[in-house]
Amino acid sequence: MRYLLLFLFIVGAFWLGISAVQNSSDITINYQWDDNPMSVSLTSTTLLIAGILGIIALYILFSLLKFIFGLKKRLKNNRNAKLSLQAKHELTKGLVQFTEGRWEESEYLLLNNVVHSETPLLNYLAASRSAHMQEAYDRRDEYLKTASEQGEDAQIAVAVSQADMQFASNQLEQSRATLIRLLEASPKHPYALKLLAKVYYQQEDWNNLFTLLPDLDNLSLIKDQDNKKYQKTAITGIFHSLARKKDIKSLNALWKKLPDNLRESSDGLLLYCEALSEAGDEEQSNKLLIESLSKKPDEKLFERYGLIKHATLGQAIKDAEKWLPENNKSPMLLLALARLNREYQLWGKSKSYYNLSLNFSPSSAVYLEFAELLEELSEVENAQQCYKQGLEYNIHKKGHILNLKALRSVDTNKRRTRGG
Numbered sequence: 001m002r003y004l005l006l007f008l009f010i011v012g013a014f015w016l017g018i019s020a021v022q023n024s025s026d027i028t029i030n031y032q033w034d035d036n037p038m039s040v041s042l043t044s045t046t047l048l049i050a051g052i053l054g055i056i057a058l059y060i061l062f063s064l065l066k067f068i069f070g071l072k073k074r075l076k077n078n079r080n081a082k083l084s085l086q087a088k089h090e091l092t093k094g095l096v097q098f099t100e101g102r103w104e105e106s107e108y109l110l111l112n113n114v115v116h117s118e119t120p121l122l123n124y125l126a127a128s129r130s131a132h133m134q135e136a137y138d139r140r141d142e143y144l145k146t147a148s149e150q151g152e153d154a155q156i157a158v159a160v161s162q163a164d165m166q167f168a169s170n171q172l173e174q175s176r177a178t179l180i181r182l183l184e185a186s187p188k189h190p191y192a193l194k195l196l197a198k199v200y201y202q203q204e205d206w207n208n209l210f211t212l213l214p215d216l217d218n219l220s221l222i223k224d225q226d227n228k229k230y231q232k233t234a235i236t237g238i239f240h241s242l243a244r245k246k247d248i249k250s251l252n253a254l255w256k257k258l259p260d261n262l263r264e265s266s267d268g269l270l271l272y273c274e275a276l277s278e279a280g281d282e283e284q285s286n287k288l289l290i291e292s293l294s295k296k297p298d299e300k301l302f303e304r305y306g307l308i309k310h311a312t313l314g315q316a317i318k319d320a321e322k323w324l325p326e327n328n329k330s331p332m333l334l335l336a337l338a339r340l341n342r343e344y345q346l347w348g349k350s351k352s353y354y355n356l357s358l359n360f361s362p363s364s365a366v367y368l369e370f371a372e373l374l375e376e377l378s379e380v381e382n383a384q385q386c387y388k389q390g391l392e393y394n395i396h397k398k399g400h401i402l403n404l405k406a407l408r409s410v411d412t413n414k415r416r417t418r419g420g
Contacts, residue, residue: 028041084116084117084118086113086116087112087113087114087116087117087118087123088117088118090109090110090112090113091109091110091117091119091122091123091126093109094106094107094108094109094110094123094126094127094130095110095126097109098110098126098129098130098133101133103130103131103133103134104130104134106126106127106130107127107130107131107134107139110123110124110126110127110130111123111124111127111143114127120147120150121147121150121151121154121157124143124144124146124147124150125143125144125147125157125158125161127143128140128141128143128144128147128161128162128165129161129165131143132165132168132169135169137169137171140165141162144158144161144162155185156182156185156186156189159178159179159181159182159185159192160182160189160191160192162178163175163178163179163182163192163195164191164195166178167195167198167199172199172202172203175195175199176196176199176200176203179192179195179196179199180196183196188215188219190219190221193212193215193216193219193221194216194221194222196212197209197212197213197216197222197230200212201230201233204237206233206234206235206236206237206238206241207234207238209230209233209234209237210231210234210235210238213227213230213231213234216230231262232267232271235258235262235268235271236271238254239251239254239271239272239274239275240275240278242254242275242279243274243275243276243278243279244278245279246279246280247279248276248279248280248281251272251275251276251279255272266292266298266300266301267300269288269289269292269301270300270301270304272285272288273285273286273288273289273304274304276288277308282308282309283311285308286308286310286311289301289304289305289308290305290319293305293323294323297323297326297327297330297333299330299331299332300332302323302327302330302332302333302335302336303332303335303336305320305333305336306320306332306335306336306337306338306339306340307336307339310340313340313343313344314344316340317337317340317341317344320333320336320337320340321337324337329360330360331357331360331361331363332357334353334354334356334357334360335353335354335357335366337349337353338350338351338352338353338354338357338370341353342373347373347377350373351370351373351374351377351404354366354369354370354373355370355402355404358370358399358402359399359401359402362389362393362398362399362400363393364390364393364394367386367387367389367390367393368387368390370386371383371384371386371387371390374386374404379404379405381405382404382405385402385403385404385405386402386404389402
């Protein structure tokens, strides 16, 4: 298209020149100079050529003047472009130095030509990281302040970086304050919510952590495993706090507010029962535990059943034995019966249940517990055997069938008499 226009222009100029020559006429121009009349005679063709040359001369003159007067600005732009290119190279090199762990060199390069950088926000943020790694927190905060002045959009990026570095340097209160301000400006900022959860976790602020969990879950900001850990830890902290205050009413209210999946889990019920017991409501705690076990067996709840204080020990043993036919291979139910019978001084039954429990599921702690019972019953040789197998299991994590030495009939009678 450009060549076509040039061709048409040349053809037009050629045609105009021929037309001017063919239609040329004489022209006289009269004018007065110092009271002397003067005249100039020329052809129309000459006048046309002179006009064209004059226009060209004026164009060249104006171009020259524009070049001369714009020279300073061009030199300045060229210098700025050179400095901008240098700043770009130094930004790249500074980031590389940061990655390599050369914090001091990185900080210098990032700030050396920052006024000429096309991305000053990135320079200041990276420089603040370099200062942070050198534990120069005053310089870090100064760079962040300057970065926040780069525009409204920069403030959120600066706040996120600042909170993250404050958390990393264990400045939890400062990080918390920064994150709260950030969430006021951007309520659903994902990283801010996630980092604030970590701050609450570190500060053991269980109430705020528990309040934050629904947002984290709805936005899928943390793994399900981490969410369960935070949830369990937060609820445990809240329950223990209320239990220490003997605030049973608030405990019950909190339990009703918990998600169904947590209330239906053995972990949730166990936490609630333990909190109730600590708060002084042993009766309600035991009632909930027994009701749950009557509906569905659970190893953790079986274990707790053997540790709580029962109003009627004999009845507690009978209730546990009712669950035994369907759970005769449950290590924790057998252990619970062993403990209850021990407390009831039914030594023979207690020993039998201990033995069965260990054979199904070896445990260093239970080996020790059983050995102590055997020592109390003066069964030294059996106690030593139990200690030995417990030690072997603790080292090798491999259990063996526990075979205790049978007692003489006279000893057995003594223990039966002692057991009543």
